[in-house]
Every structure is written in C-alpha cells, then in structure tokens.
Amino acid sequence: MVARYAGGRVHMIDKVKERVALAAGLGADLRIDEAAQERGLACLALFGERLQAVPDARVRVVGTSTLRRAKNAPEFIEKAEKVLGHPIEVIAGVEEARLVFVGAASVLPSRGRRLLVDIGGGSTEVVLGEGREAQHTDSLHMGCVNFTEGFFPDGKISPDRFRAALFAARLELEPLSRAIGGEEWQEAVGTSGTIEAIATIAKAAGWSGRRLTREALFKLRDQLLQAKHTDDIDLPELTEKRRPVIVGGVAILCAFFEVFSLDEMRPCEGALRDGVVEELIxxxxxxxxxxxxxxxxxxxxxxxxxxxxxxxxxxxxxxxxxxxxxxxxxxxxxxxxxxxxxxxxxxxxxxxxxxxxxxxxxxxxxxxxxxxxxxxxxxxxxxxxxxxxxxxxxxxxxxxxxxxxxxxxxxxxxxxxxxxxxxxxxxPPVKLTVKGDKMKLKLPEGFLDDHPLTSVDLESEKKRVERAGYELKVK
Structure with a gap:
C-alpha cells in the first residue's frame, strides 16, 4: 500500500495485493519450505520495484504469524530484505491486533465500542476497543490455512470434519470469551481477506446486504457441506486462490458468531496495512x-x-x-x-x-x-x-x-x-571516545577518588568487556 498524506488525511495512491500463503509452506518441523519461500520472494520483488523511489524513512514492512513461528524465519528475512530493499519487522500477535484496530478505525465512524475480528492464514487477531484505542487485544493460533490443512487436509468436506474444526475454534475462543464476554460493544467488525471474501460471497449470493448476517454465514456453511470437496465449491465471487482455504475460515467465523452470540458483522476494508500507514504518518x-x-x-x-x-x-x-x-x-x-x-x-x-x-x-x-x-x-x-x-x-x-x-x-x-x-x-558530564573495539572514558578530575565504589565497579567492568573482545580505559 502506497499512500500520500495531505489535508490532514491519508490518500491511497497505489495498492498491490498478492496472496502468497506463506503459512501453507510451514511444515511440521516449523520451517518454511522452498516453494513458499520462492512465492514470497517473487512477491516481494514485485513490491520492491514499486518502492524503489520511496525513501527508507517512509517505508515500514511488517511480518506476522508465519514469521513469528518459523524456525528458519531469520534466514528467509535476510533474503527477503535483499530482494525488497527495506528492513522487515516481525511484530508480536497483540501488536498486530492493535495495528489492525488502528487501520479499521481509520476508515470507520469514530462512534461506539467495537469487537474486531481479523482471520488470517495462521492466526486470528481479536480486539475490543473504542475510537483508535485498543482496550483488549489477543492473537489466537488459528487461521484459514492451518485450520483447512488440519481438518480438511485432502480437500474433503464432511459434517464430522466441520464439527471438529468448529469445536477446536470454540475451544480456542473460550478463554477470550471469559475475558471479554461480559463486556458490551455496539458492533462487531471483520477485516482482511477471509472475512471480506465471506461477506462478498454472501452478498453476491443474495443472502445478505452490506453486513454479514448470522443466517447468511450459516447458509454459506451449508453450501460448503453440500460441495463435499474444495474442488467442487461453486460460489459467486470466490477466487481460485481463496477456494482451497475458505472452509477453514468459515469454521472459525461460525465459532465467533456462536461463542459471542453475534447476529451480524460489519465488513471493513481497513486492516493491518492501513494501521501501519496511519502510524508511519x-x-x-x-x-x-x-x-x-x-x-x-x-x-x-x-x-x-x-x-x-x-x-x-x-x-x-x-x-x-x-x-x-x-x-x-x-x-x-x-x-x-x-x-x-x-x-x-x-x-x-x-x-x-x-x-x-x-x-x-x-x-x-x-x-x-x-x-x-x-x-x-x-x-x-x-x-x-x-x-x-x-x-x-x-x-x-x-x-x-x-x-x-x-x-x-x-x-x-x-x-x-x-x-x-x-x-x-x-x-556530571563524562566524555567517551571510541575507535573500533577500544573505549576511553574520561571522568571529571577527582571523581573516582570521591566515588571508590564506582572506581571498583569500573575496574571490574574492564575485565568483563575484555572477555567480550573490547578494551576499556578510564581516567
């Protein structure tokens, strides 16, 4: 996302979106496989070309769930930064949730308290807040990719498999329900690809309007169960890239509607990228x-x-x-x-x-x-x-x-x-000069005589830093 700030507002001037599904390449050994890395690097090369003329100080790149979990994330990030031409920050789950909330708040009316849900590929972020302030944030280890792979690994869809996925999602939500279940909010908001896709399908099928209703979501669930296999899913506005993982996302969203007794959810375009841009400005x-x-x-x-x-x-x-x-x-x-x-x-x-x-x-x-x-x-x-x-x-x-x-x-x-x-x-002010691994600390005259304990400490420090390959001189 490339934006310009003018007149007190953020104006989007370019947006490039590619679904890489990095989480799909995360194996049981918690390493990102070569195919997924290649998809990711190819995508970043495309983004890197667009960002060539943008100064470093005006660019922020963040990594989320898969890079938090992958054991070989440092090696992948090193390659990715070379391709992209900018540093990559891996953010914690709760920080991701907070930024998503900031992004949503930037495009929604400021009134009222909201429960926000963002179902990603490897994690789901949940925030309860008001205005731009996230009052409770959580990041749950469930996403459309890992749930689809875990409960529908061969693409087969059955009532038993869906019930198992739904039960697992409900279990993941129970602690959150105890933490915020007694709280009040004016509306539930859904952001990012999974919920946007579900809302778009429901609207195109004529099951709901601007908001995703409980009835429309459960009709979509029934349609998936009738398909029996992901290859056979035939729904309006469902893209080929989204088709293989839609069932896992629907199971998670159904669990949210059930656990929090939701009647409807407002889809929102503002999400993580918008939050990053808002805070970069x-x-x-x-x-x-x-x-x-x-x-x-x-x-x-x-x-x-x-x-x-x-x-x-x-x-x-x-x-x-x-x-x-x-x-x-x-x-x-x-x-x-x-x-x-x-x-x-x-x-x-x-x-x-x-x-x-x-x-x-x-x-x-x-x-x-x-x-x-x-x-x-x-x-x-x-x-x-x-x-x-x-x-x-x-x-x-x-x-x-x-x-x-x-x-x-x-x-x-x-x-x-x-x-x-x-x-x-x-x-008092002290002077420190360095050259390579050598340090010289100059203290005011008489300071060490007046501070014998500090003098002993600094003598000990000389030995400790020497073991680390540095030299400290004090006078």
Whole structure:
C-alpha cells in the first residue's frame, strides 16, 4: 500500500495485493519450505520495484504469524530484505491486533465500542476497543490455512470434519470469551481477506446486504457441506486462490458468531496495512503507545523511575558521543536505549539475585504494544546484559548488523548503570571516545577518588568487556 498524506488525511495512491500463503509452506518441523519461500520472494520483488523511489524513512514492512513461528524465519528475512530493499519487522500477535484496530478505525465512524475480528492464514487477531484505542487485544493460533490443512487436509468436506474444526475454534475462543464476554460493544467488525471474501460471497449470493448476517454465514456453511470437496465449491465471487482455504475460515467465523452470540458483522476494508500507514504518518501516536507500555511495566513492577530516567539520560548522552563511530543509527538506538534503561530493574520485583535474568524473562514474555518482536527481544537482551557477564552471544538471534550494534548498546547501558551506582546523585558530564573495539572514558578530575565504589565497579567492568573482545580505559 502506497499512500500520500495531505489535508490532514491519508490518500491511497497505489495498492498491490498478492496472496502468497506463506503459512501453507510451514511444515511440521516449523520451517518454511522452498516453494513458499520462492512465492514470497517473487512477491516481494514485485513490491520492491514499486518502492524503489520511496525513501527508507517512509517505508515500514511488517511480518506476522508465519514469521513469528518459523524456525528458519531469520534466514528467509535476510533474503527477503535483499530482494525488497527495506528492513522487515516481525511484530508480536497483540501488536498486530492493535495495528489492525488502528487501520479499521481509520476508515470507520469514530462512534461506539467495537469487537474486531481479523482471520488470517495462521492466526486470528481479536480486539475490543473504542475510537483508535485498543482496550483488549489477543492473537489466537488459528487461521484459514492451518485450520483447512488440519481438518480438511485432502480437500474433503464432511459434517464430522466441520464439527471438529468448529469445536477446536470454540475451544480456542473460550478463554477470550471469559475475558471479554461480559463486556458490551455496539458492533462487531471483520477485516482482511477471509472475512471480506465471506461477506462478498454472501452478498453476491443474495443472502445478505452490506453486513454479514448470522443466517447468511450459516447458509454459506451449508453450501460448503453440500460441495463435499474444495474442488467442487461453486460460489459467486470466490477466487481460485481463496477456494482451497475458505472452509477453514468459515469454521472459525461460525465459532465467533456462536461463542459471542453475534447476529451480524460489519465488513471493513481497513486492516493491518492501513494501521501501519496511519502510524508511519502519526509517529507521535506510536511513541505514546510505547510510553504507555513502559508506564504499565513500571507501575506493575514498582520500578524506581527516577533512577531509571537518570540512567537513561546518561546512556543516551554516551550514545550521542559515539553513534557515528560505532554505526548506531539515531534516533532509533536512543529510543531503545532509553526504553531499556526504563525497565532495566524490572526483575527486582522477583528477587535481587539474578534480577537481570528475571527482567529478561519478564520482557520476553510480556505483551508490549508499540514494540515489534525484534524490538522487544532487543530490550530483553539489553536488560539481560546490563550487569554481570557481558553475554554478547545473547544478540546472535538478531539479523546483521544488529548483533554488533546491540552489544555496543549494551556496553553503553552498562557504563551508565555503573556511573549511577550511588543512585541518588547527579552524575556530571563524562566524555567517551571510541575507535573500533577500544573505549576511553574520561571522568571529571577527582571523581573516582570521591566515588571508590564506582572506581571498583569500573575496574571490574574492564575485565568483563575484555572477555567480550573490547578494551576499556578510564581516567
């Protein structure tokens, strides 16, 4: 999707859509097969040609369910980025759900609370919210592709198979039903390909109008059961690419209508791509979502925010002195370093011993709206490496050149933490210079004499960074 922002509105100027079905190539070993990779790369080459003239700062590419699950996702992403010419972010399920909601909100009237459903190939995103604010987000491991392959593997459709798929979908929805079943909303909204296709078929068949009704959905279900095989499905407006996976999507949507007692659903064109574009334009909104996520963590785990802010300011001040020499792109690295400083003591809520490890676990397993999967992983690993042993191998999962960049960010955070060992005292300006893997830290005259504990810490730090291949000199 290519859009232009003018007059306070987003105007679409180009849209290219290709159904790749990457999830269909995800085997039992959780690896994307070669055929699916080739389909994906061919599609990205097409998109890459369209994006050649668009500056990097105005492009955002996100990966979803299949890239979250695939063991060989890093290798595929590396090839995909070369073909596309832009970096790819893999976003967490709840972040995908939030962006879908933002996209839908951008094209719908702002009034009322909504339950939003987005059935994809490998996952289904569910959001309860109002306006642009997603109040409850969830990502469920069920989609039209994996449900069709799991319950209709050879294309045969039978009442027993459909009941099994419906039962599995209902089981997946039960925890969500307990969480939000008592809530109220003014309308249910469905986005993206699966629900759009179902609504289009129902309208073309004359079963429903602008909204997909319960009666129309169940008529469609009955038509699929009569077909007995996906090859024999004959429905108006059903594309050949959608035909093999429509039955899995219908089973999931039927479960939603049953579990949440829905009478109708409003199809909506706004979805993930629209949400990404909206937030690419409204960067301030993304930052406010990230800030809210960090605030929630600091409140829940009772983090000393005054100390965290002081550490963050020093870490960013050090970064600004070495960013060019160390190839640390601003302002992204500053945002991530400040965020890591904000939550670097989150693990203290469990216990002091090994709190950096506890903090890493908390961050890796928390819902963090506003952060991509890679950004969340980066924050967790920065917290893991901010004290004790410098585990530079912790960043190996990040794709190049981020392992080296992240290690250097960790070095800056470690120095900031040590300089604030007294916690209550303001640290005077310090000078840091680097050349390759060599660092020189210049402190105000007499600082080490007045801060013997910091002096001991920095001597210990010299040895720790040396084991990671770096040299630190302090004077």
């Amino acid at each position: 409204g960067r301030d909104h993304v930052e406010s979502v990230r800030r809210a996520t960090l605030d929630r963590l600091t409140d829940r785990y009772e983090i000393d925010t005054a100390h965290a802010d002081a550490v963050g300011e020093t870490a960013v001040a050090l970064l600004e002195q070495v960013a060019d020499e160390w190839d640390l792109p601003m302002p992204f690295t500053a945002e991530m370093l400040q965020s890591a400083a904000t939550v670097h003591e989150v693990g203290l809520s469990i216990r002091y011993g090994g709190y950096h490890k506890h903090g890493c676990y908390i961050l890796e397993n928390s819902d963090m709206p506003g952060f991509s999967q890679d950004e969340q992983k980066l924050l967790a690993r920065l917290v893991l490496t901010h004290r004790r042993k410098l585990r530079y191998e912790a960043f190996d999962e990040l794709h190049a050149p981020w392992p080296q960049r992240s290690t250097r960010m960790a070095l800056l955070l470690r120095l900031a933490v040590r300089l604030h060992r007294r916690r209550a005292e303001v640290v």
